[in-house]
Amino acid sequence: MSRNRAWRRYIEESTVIKRLKIKCSTDSWWRFEDVNGIKKYHRRVIDYLGNKDYYRSKTTSTTKWDSRYKTKYSPNSTNGYYRDPKKFRESTGLREKDKRDFHKILRENGFK
Amino acid sequence: MDLNRLIPERFLNVGDPKWKVKGDFVMFKKIEHIPLCFVKDDTVYVFLENKLPKQVIFLTQHLMNLGLEFYFLMPECSSPKGVEYFYYDNIKHYLLSYAKDHFFYGFNKINFNIVNNLVKWSEKEDCFDLIREAHAEVLKEVQYATWDYYSRKKYFVYKQDIREEFRTMYREIVISKIL
Numbered sequence: 001m002s003r004n005r006a007w008r009r010y011i012e013e014s015t016v017i018k019r020l021k022i023k024c025s026t027d028s029w030w031r032f033e034d035v036n037g038i039k040k041y042h043r044r045v046i047d048y049l050g051n052k053d054y055y056r057s058k059t060t061s062t063t064k065w066d067s068r069y070k071t072k073y074s075p076n077s078t079n080g081y082y083r084d085p086k087k088f089r090e091s092t093g094l095r096e097k098d099k100r101d102f103h104k105i106l107r108e109n110g111f112k
Numbered sequence: 113m114d115l116n117r118l119i120p121e122r123f124l125n126v127g128d129p130k131w132k133v134k135g136d137f138v139m140f141k142k143i144e145h146i147p148l149c150f151v152k153d154d155t156v157y158v159f160l161e162n163k164l165p166k167q168v169i170f171l172t173q174h175l176m177n178l179g180l181e182f183y184f185l186m187p188e189c190s191s192p193k194g195v196e197y198f199y200y201d202n203i204k205h206y207l208l209s210y211a212k213d214h215f216f217y218g219f220n221k222i223n224f225n226i227v228n229n230l231v232k233w234s235e236k237e238d239c240f241d242l243i244r245e246a247h248a249e250v251l252k253e254v255q256y257a258t259w260d261y262y263s264r265k266k267y268f269v270y271k272q273d274i275r276e277e278f279r280t281m282y283r284e285i286v287i288s289k290i291l
Contacts, residue, residue: 017143035162036187037208046144049163 012058019057020045113151120174137190140167147190149182156182159190160205165214173222183233184209184226199239200246206230207250207281216274227281231288240289247282254278 024043032043035050048054070077106112115133116124123131130141137147142164148171149158156175161168175182186205188195195201209215210226219226234240254275257268268275 013143036205038188046146046163049142050165 016054016057017045020048020054023048023053023057113154115151117178118149118151118156118171118175120170123170138171140164147187154181156180157185158182159187160184160209160215161187162209162212162214163187165212165218169215169218169222172219172224176222176224183229183236199234199237200242203230203234203239203243203246204250207247207278208253211250211254211270211274211278213271213274216277225288227284228288231285235289243285244282247285251278251281 024045027043029041031039031041032047033039034047040047103112115136115138118138119131119133132139132141132145134145136150138149139145139147146161146164147159148161148164148167149156151157158168158171158175172182184202184206186195186202189198189202206226207230210219215226230243231240234243254270255268255278256270257266259266
């Protein structure tokens with residue numbers, strides 16, 4: 001099976017649904033407001049669409065060892081590695097934080 | 113009216129499986145099938161869905177090109193439960209969705225005047241008087257700011273373009289009604 005863009009999208013969607021399903025059952029019992037401002041007591045996965053939790057659950061790298069350090073698809077998958085190492089731990093190796101820094105540099109130089 | 117006609121051509125020609133006609137609704141699939149629009153008395157009603165801003169903008173552009181009469185509704189109307197204060201809530205939803213970045217810049221990009229559309233809808237449903245009250249409530253939310261004591265700066269939730277647009281919006285509404 002070739003791991004192309006369609007496959008990566010499928011994996012991403014399935015992980016997003018998995019994470020949001022857990023969130024549905026574990027979040028507080030207080031009513032939930034979706035992006036359209038509709039208040040709900042019993043939330044479903046679809047109610048999170050467009051919410052910040054939806055975009056947050058899209059990232060494949062987390063703070064856990066399984067996604068941050070482990071090499072998943074390789075013959076040398078037994079050994080993990082420290083991703084994106086930098087001096088004095090300037091970067092955590094997470095795409096989210098690196099992207100934030102990148103946008104900050106763009107803004108400072110007037111490109112954005 | 114054939115509902116397949118309402119699907120934008122760029123998706124219909126390719127045969128995109130995400131756009132689908134189901135029952136009386138045109139739907140888009142993102143995790144589940146979400147209703148986008150339906151037809152009633154030869155007028156098209158589009159749901160102003162904040163979950164699918166891109167698709168709503170594509171659809172409005174397509175309807176503009178077709179030259180059909182269309183208005184927006186809040187997505188809660190798709191449920192059979194209904195809405196308690198339909199007219200007031202729908203006007204509020206029109207304005208609040210326009211205050212969001214994706215619709216504000218998206219509609220401006222395709223040169224669509226949502227204020228004019230709102231006025232037309234309110235005249236059709238005889239609820240123009242409710243706009244003033246709804247606008248005042250939305251304006252409060254759009255102009256909301258917090259004061260940061262540490263940096264001694266004012267921080268706004270909405271962008272400056274949007275705030276300025278909403279400050280003079282009621283004037284635009286009245287002018288478009290007269291015209």
